[in-house]
Amino acid sequence: MAKRKRKIQDTDSLYNILRYYVDFMLYRSFKEIKYIGLEKIPTDGAVILAPNHANALMDALVVLGRKKEPTVFVARADLFKIPILAKIFHFLKIMPIMRIRDGVSEVKKNDDTIQKSIDVLLDKVPFCILPEGTHRAKHSLLPLGKGIFRIAIQTQELLGEKAPLYIVPLGLEYGNFFRFRSTVLVQVGEPINVKEFLASRTDEPTPVVINEMKEVLSQRMKENIVYIPDDEHYDATYELCAIMNNQYAKEYARKNGVKKRELTTRYACNKEIVAQIQKLRQENPERAEELLTYAKKVHDARSKAGISLSSLVVKRPFYTNLLKNLIFLVTLPYTLAAGIVTLPLTGVVGFLLSKFKDRAFYNSVRYVATLLLWPIILIIYAVLAFCLLPWEWALAAWILTIPASIAAQDAYRLLRIMISDIKYINNRSLIKMVRKVRELYNKSIN
Numbered sequence: 001m002a003k004r005k006r007k008i009q010d011t012d013s014l015y016n017i018l019r020y021y022v023d024f025m026l027y028r029s030f031k032e033i034k035y036i037g038l039e040k041i042p043t044d045g046a047v048i049l050a051p052n053h054a055n056a057l058m059d060a061l062v063v064l065g066r067k068k069e070p071t072v073f074v075a076r077a078d079l080f081k082i083p084i085l086a087k088i089f090h091f092l093k094i095m096p097i098m099r100i101r102d103g104v105s106e107v108k109k110n111d112d113t114i115q116k117s118i119d120v121l122l123d124k125v126p127f128c129i130l131p132e133g134t135h136r137a138k139h140s141l142l143p144l145g146k147g148i149f150r151i152a153i154q155t156q157e158l159l160g161e162k163a164p165l166y167i168v169p170l171g172l173e174y175g176n177f178f179r180f181r182s183t184v185l186v187q188v189g190e191p192i193n194v195k196e197f198l199a200s201r202t203d204e205p206t207p208v209v210i211n212e213m214k215e216v217l218s219q220r221m222k223e224n225i226v227y228i229p230d231d232e233h234y235d236a237t238y239e240l241c242a243i244m245n246n247q248y249a250k251e252y253a254r255k256n257g258v259k260k261r262e263l264t265t266r267y268a269c270n271k272e273i274v275a276q277i278q279k280l281r282q283e284n285p286e287r288a289e290e291l292l293t294y295a296k297k298v299h300d301a302r303s304k305a306g307i308s309l310s311s312l313v314v315k316r317p318f319y320t321n322l323l324k325n326l327i328f329l330v331t332l333p334y335t336l337a338a339g340i341v342t343l344p345l346t347g348v349v350g351f352l353l354s355k356f357k358d359r360a361f362y363n364s365v366r367y368v369a370t371l372l373l374w375p376i377i378l379i380i381y382a383v384l385a386f387c388l389l390p391w392e393w394a395l396a397a398w399i400l401t402i403p404a405s406i407a408a409q410d411a412y413r414l415l416r417i418m419i420s421d422i423k424y425i426n427n428r429s430l431i432k433m434v435r436k437v438r439e440l441y442n443k444s445i446n
Helices: 013-028 057-064 083-091 110-122 147-159 194-199 206-222 234-256 263-283 285-305 309-313 317-341 343-353 359-388 391-401 404-425 428-445
Strands: 030-036 046-051 072-076 094-097 165-174 182-188
Touching: 013 030, 013 057, 013 359, 030 263, 046 057, 046 110, 046 147, 046 206, 057 072, 057 165, 057 182, 057 359, 072 110, 083 094, 094 110, 110 147, 147 165, 147 194, 147 206, 165 194, 165 206, 182 263, 194 206, 234 263, 234 285, 234 309, 234 428, 263 285, 263 428, 285 428, 309 404, 317 343, 317 391, 317 404, 343 359, 359 391
Parallel strands: 030 182, 046 165, 072 094
Antiparallel strands: 165 182
8 A cells, every 4th residue: 555645734743843942942032922813813614824924934933933733834936946945844844836026937836836735724734825925024015916815715615615714814013124032913813714705706706706805815914014005105104103102102001001012002003103194194295294204304314323213212211221231231241251152153144144135034044043053052062161161160151151142132232222322312403303203293193
């Protein structure tokens, strides 16, 4: 009897063991990961997860980290050209998919991937596809591709009356797209019941149904991210979100009984600010143009001065900077040592980052390099320590070395913010501009 060919969705004990390490390192890569609405993901049928694509590999890892169960993904096909990488990706439950930019003839090769995707869903294994097709490190959403809907419709036809298939929108909201140890808020939107969707449109041709489903999914994805609708005023709008967030957060926290600094509070306030700006643009275009033009001047002045947006958010930067200085000085002996022992990792990461022009890959590169290299570096340090020191001292030194990569990153982040705060405190013209844009916003909105 012929042995059944192993499917990509089949249980793999080595994969399950490695998942604990991958998830552990994922949570160490962010200051905070918060999942909202996981209970909305249906359990009575097949599920396609559809997140926005803003942060390269980190998007897939964050989706995977929601639950211990395996999830099958797709990734751009050119990554599979190297045989060893293709085997690694298959082990990680990632399938290749061609994009329209690869050419119409190449896209036709997706038939095999589509059939495997359908097979995954028929086995009730969660399947994740990023419907934008490519990443963009912005609080926005690119037009969705049609592949996800073709897979959904074909799968539902095979499932028939046995079970429904759901497309579940996910909103991934990053505190910073490019900084390691930032934050991410993951929100589950309202699922699309494909079975019901198709049943209500039996008289419509498939292309029309696909376009309608695409509009629904796009809208539900936008509802779960801070969606800034146009690139022309993107920088100005996001600058205003950062500058005005504290003002909104104070009132939001009081009304809802939550903390001002929670990720959900910041998200809700940013959504409200964007909505107010869009409303102003419709009702009073001239006032909106004045506000956004001045906000863009603030953005340009801040960027030119090398000042972080976080410095503009702090209400009393002088006193906050004193506290940061104190924390930095108290922890300096350990963080300085951590910076030294992590130099091999820092050097490799720096070299790899120099090969990437797209900054959206930076966090993915740091994560993968740390995932693979840090255990090796720790083993080398353990051997050296136990060879050169008494075992008690060697054990203590090695234990202190384990969190060094995180400590060094946090110390660097703190130092960077301190320098930015000092620049802002001494930039009187920018302080006046920020004060003026706040006044202009409040005058325009209220």
